[in-house]
Each structure stands twice: as C-alpha cells, then as structure tokens.
Amino acid sequence: MWRYIVKRVGHALFVMWLVATTVFFGLRAIPGGPVRTMLGQEATPEAVASLRADLGLDRPLTVQYVDFLTDLLTLDLGRSITSSEQVGSIVAQAAPKTFAIAGVGVALGLAVAIPAGVIGATRRNEPADYAATVAAFLGISMPAFFVGILLAIVFGVYLDWLPIVGYTSISEGVRPWFESVILPAVAVGLPYAAGVTRMMRSSLIETLNEGYMRTALAKGVDSRVRLYKHALQNALIPVVTVAGIQLALVLGGSVTVELVFSIQGLGRVLVNSILERNYPVTQIAILLISGVFVFMNLLVDIAYTAIDPRIRIGGEGA
Amino acid sequence: MSTPSDGSEESSPATFGLYEGEFGPGEVPPEYEQEAHVEEHRTTLQRIGRTLRRDRLALAGAVVVLVFLLLALFAPYVAPHGPDQTFGFMKAPLTESVGDFDGDGTTETVTHYLGTDSFGHDILTRIIYGARVSMLVALATVGVAFTVGTTLGIVAGFYGGWIDSVIMRYVDFQWAFPEIILGVAIIALMGGLGVVNVVLAIGIAFIDDFARIIRGEVLSIREEEYVTAARAVGMADLRIMFKEMLPNAVAPLIVQATLMLPLAILAEASLSFLGLGVKPTTPTWGLLISDGRQFISQAPWISVMPGLAIMLVVLAFNTLGDGLRDAFDISETEVE
Numbered sequence: 001m002w003r004y005i006v007k008r009v010g011h012a013l014f015v016m017w018l019v020a021t022t023v024f025f026g027l028r029a030i031p032g033g034p035v036r037t038m039l040g041q042e043a044t045p046e047a048v049a050s051l052r053a054d055l056g057l058d059r060p061l062t063v064q065y066v067d068f069l070t071d072l073l074t075l076d077l078g079r080s081i082t083s084s085e086q087v088g089s090i091v092a093q094a095a096p097k098t099f100a101i102a103g104v105g106v107a108l109g110l111a112v113a114i115p116a117g118v119i120g121a122t123r124r125n126e127p128a129d130y131a132a133t134v135a136a137f138l139g140i141s142m143p144a145f146f147v148g149i150l151l152a153i154v155f156g157v158y159l160d161w162l163p164i165v166g167y168t169s170i171s172e173g174v175r176p177w178f179e180s181v182i183l184p185a186v187a188v189g190l191p192y193a194a195g196v197t198r199m200m201r202s203s204l205i206e207t208l209n210e211g212y213m214r215t216a217l218a219k220g221v222d223s224r225v226r227l228y229k230h231a232l233q234n235a236l237i238p239v240v241t242v243a244g245i246q247l248a249l250v251l252g253g254s255v256t257v258e259l260v261f262s263i264q265g266l267g268r269v270l271v272n273s274i275l276e277r278n279y280p281v282t283q284i285a286i287l288l289i290s291g292v293f294v295f296m297n298l299l300v301d302i303a304y305t306a307i308d309p310r311i312r313i314g315g316e317g318a
Numbered sequence: 319m320s321t322p323s324d325g326s327e328e329s330s331p332a333t334f335g336l337y338e339g340e341f342g343p344g345e346v347p348p349e350y351e352q353e354a355h356v357e358e359h360r361t362t363l364q365r366i367g368r369t370l371r372r373d374r375l376a377l378a379g380a381v382v383v384l385v386f387l388l389l390a391l392f393a394p395y396v397a398p399h400g401p402d403q404t405f406g407f408m409k410a411p412l413t414e415s416v417g418d419f420d421g422d423g424t425t426e427t428v429t430h431y432l433g434t435d436s437f438g439h440d441i442l443t444r445i446i447y448g449a450r451v452s453m454l455v456a457l458a459t460v461g462v463a464f465t466v467g468t469t470l471g472i473v474a475g476f477y478g479g480w481i482d483s484v485i486m487r488y489v490d491f492q493w494a495f496p497e498i499i500l501g502v503a504i505i506a507l508m509g510g511l512g513v514v515n516v517v518l519a520i521g522i523a524f525i526d527d528f529a530r531i532i533r534g535e536v537l538s539i540r541e542e543e544y545v546t547a548a549r550a551v552g553m554a555d556l557r558i559m560f561k562e563m564l565p566n567a568v569a570p571l572i573v574q575a576t577l578m579l580p581l582a583i584l585a586e587a588s589l590s591f592l593g594l595g596v597k598p599t600t601p602t603w604g605l606l607i608s609d610g611r612q613f614i615s616q617a618p619w620i621s622v623m624p625g626l627a628i629m630l631v632v633l634a635f636n637t638l639g640d641g642l643r644d645a646f647d648i649s650e651t652e653v654e
Contacts, residue, residue, distance in 0.1 A: 248495065
C-alpha cells in the first residue's frame, strides 16, 4: 500500500513538472514572444529590450528555465505586469474563494448524488427513479454558468433571499460567508451531482446483478447488509473514479460561475490575466489550478486503497 | 468490458436453444437462419437506423439536432431579421417594436418572439445565427479531436512498446486536466481570439478521449485472424491500421463523437461567455448570455433564452448518444 502511494505521489510530481515545463516553453513560443504581445506592435525597440531585461528574457533559455523552476520551488512568483502587485498575493487572495465554491459544491453534489443514485438503482423504474434520472439528464445538459444565472434570477432577483454579487470572507461570519457561497456552489455542484448520480445508479445496478449478490440472498443475509455492505462497497469503486475525474467539471465550472457572481476567484484572475496579456499571472494561475487538480486526483487514488482491498493487498494495480 | 459484437453473438445460440431437439442434425429452423443472417450483415449505419426506429427518445434527439443543424445552415433564410439589425432595447418576449426598420419610409410592427437584448438585437435572430458558431465549432472540434486522437491511439495500440508508452503517458497527462482550463490555457498560449483558435483549443483538449478508446479497441483486435492474414500477405502497416482495423473499431468512436459534440458545445459556450471565444461582435450563445448577465433584474430573458437553446441542443445530443451507446452495447464505463 505504501509503495502504491509513493508511486502515485511520484507520478503527481512528475505531472506538475511537465505542466510547469509546458507552460514555460509554451509562453516563450508565442510568435514575437510575450513582450511583443504585452507591449503591442507599436512598441519601440528600446521599450521591448528593457521589458525583456526586466523579465529576464534576454538570458539563455536554459538559465531562464532553471531560474523559473527554482523560483517556483522557493515560491518567489514575481510581480504582475499591470499592477506591479506580487503574483503570490494576488493568487493568495483569489484561491480561498474558488476553493470555498468548489468545496461546498462538491460536498453538496455528493450528498445529493450518492443517495439519488442508490434510490434510482434500488427502486428501478419507479417514479423516484424516473425523477432522479430526468433530473440528472437535465443536469448534465446545462453549463454551470447558466445554472448560476438561473439561480441568481430566482433566488437573487425574484425572491431576493441571497446576495448575487461578490464574496464575503468567512472571517466576517459563517452565515454571510455561506450566503455568498451557496448559489455559486450549487451552480458548480449541480452538473457534478448529475454525472455522479448517473454513474452511481448504473454501477449499483450492475453490482446488484452479480452472482455474489444472489449468494448473499441465498445465505439469508439481511437486505440492509446486502445493500450497504455487499453491493454499495463494490459499486462505489467506479463512482470514486468518476467523482474524481468530474472534479475537473467543478473547477472548470467555477471559472465561469465566478464571472456570473462577480467573485474575484482564481478563474477570474486567470481569465483577466489572459485578456490583459499579463503573463506572469497567467502562468502561476495555470500552475496553481493544475496543481489543485493533480492533488485532488492523488487524493482520489489514495482513497481507492481505502475502498478497494485489491489495491491495499496487491500493492500494484488500478 | 464488452465489445460491440457481443450482443449479436450471444443472441444467436439462445434462439437456437429454443428449437433444440425439434430439428435433426444439419437442419436449422428458418427463423434462426434468417436471424443469423441479419445479425452478421448489420452495418454501423443499419444499427444507427434501427436505434432511431426503436428508441423514441434517441429519435427525438436526432430530430432536434437536425433542426438546429438546418437552422445553422440556413440562418440567413430562416432568421426573422438580420443579426445586427437593431430594434427597441430590452423588449420582453412576445412584445412588438414599431418603427421604420427596413428603410422604406413606412412604419412596421415587428414581433419579438424571444425579446430583444440590451443592444436592441432580436434574440431569436441572434440565437439562430449563434447556432452557426455552436454547430460549426462543435463539428470542427470533434473532427480535430477525432482525427488526431484516433491516429495517436491506433498507432499506440498497433505498435505497442515504447511508442505506446510515450503516447499514452501524454494522453494520461492530458486526461488529468480540466478540459475548460486546458482550453483556456491553449487560448492563452495562442494569444488571440477567433474561430480557428477556439476549435484548436477545444479540439486539442478532447484528443485524449478518442485516443484512449481506439487504443483499447486496437489492443483487442490486434491478434484477430484477419490482421494476421493482412500481415502475412505483406500489407503495409498504415494500410492494416486504417483500412483493416479502423473500420472494425468505428462503432465506439461514433458513440464517443456523439457524446463529445454536446461537451464541445458547452465548452465553446463557456469560452464565449468568458470573452475568450470568437470575436466579441459575432453572435454566439455564450456571448449573448454574458451580455444579459448585467441585466438579469430588468431583462432576464436575454440570458435565459440562449441558455435554453444550449440546454435543448445538448440534451438532444445526449439522448441521441445514449441511444447509440445502448445500440452498440458499449458499457457506460467504457466511454466518457
């Protein structure tokens, strides 16, 4: 088991190095270089040269690359071009907002999706199953930002229950924080829940048809134990995979949903930096979002060891 | 993991079993003979046709998809107005604008079935023109992803060894990324907006899905006799891969493509919504929603109408894709 975890951590670090390298060379491969794009076509050669020197772009590529990696490791992230603010502090202000939205969204999503999937599978072709199936189908067909806008119209404008602009820090009280986070969280959580519900339902249906379920029935195992111990534990394995992969949907969704609710999260920082051609911010934002995602996938992989004894015992596999 | 041919192979002996004992050796009940005949020669297209005839939901999806494709294709003829023609601002759905809009000196009354936006554009018209961008981008992106992904996957599966390792390492790496973030990053690297950039960004982001599926298929058919035969007669590798193996692995790819189209539509809408899509003056669903965002208290329909359009077309693609997946007997764990 430990060997497996060490292998996974190594893989995650390798992926992060690959992302950093891709971002580094990718940004430098832009025709004319980032400086030309940042200053515009009319910039004087002197201005270009001085910004290049400022950013250290006049040095050999290998030196720049080594510097870039050391800076990353020492968290010396440089300054924004448009506001000369430290990139580190920009990102540090934005990240908690995105994490709050994504975290609450995933928690709500799973809290709804797992029971809904179980109900769908155990009461197959009953009204409850149809309701869950139709809701899940609608859920996977709506972009998160559209869900966000509908929520804002209903709960913000029409009912006037919740704020629809901005983010309140948790230090100003749990209630205002929760009120500012709940609508965006539901917006990113709904498409997520829809995907997980579908997987939970089909996986549990498949498991319920397995031979060992019939054996358990024949042995006279109590129906609750059969469902929760024999069936659910096995059915959850592919669900965990999907729940992990679909985290991408939550992070991607939060980029657009932050715009709906005018929240200055990581997504907004990333998109604005691209629109302003603020490359130092762009590269760190991409790295941070990728890092979060790789880390979450790592956690999901490790969670496998808890639910799938084949990995725990075998050490290899999956 | 089941392959598409499983269903037909399983059904034939079952049918035979019913008649066991009633027929002598060598004799085959006529129904069985016919059944076997049909099963063997059912082509991919025939299977799709059969799905549409049997599965009402899939048929409804196909019809909606077709309607949107036709709207996109014939937008200038179907749309009630020009995409840039302006009327009264933020008119509610089913209200009218009165004025001289065609410049002939007389006053007309124009009904806005879905209302007008903050610039006074007719929303129905913008949605119809927006379908062009959505459909074009969706088809082109899936085309890019299909071509590149299939080539990578087939090469990886066919040659194996280090080629397979290198390609699949890359695919795993890309698999680990949120598609929309990847798309946004690629847009950032390309440093510009426009249809081509959007298509490349989303297309590249979808490569991994196709590569994984085709590689799996190729691995399962690599040792089939017709492949060995093709090698034995000295057929070139490229010909074996694309003429012999690809046609036998095409069913799951078609299903995957049908399921990727709605994702491409959602991705394009998201990029447009963020202002990272096609040019800001082009009518797209994402931009329309984004424009309406500031007016949700005065004119919620500006955002809601194009949002419903996205939902409808994505829903249609999903029901169609689900129907096809069932028809080709591909388990849900295999695609997506």
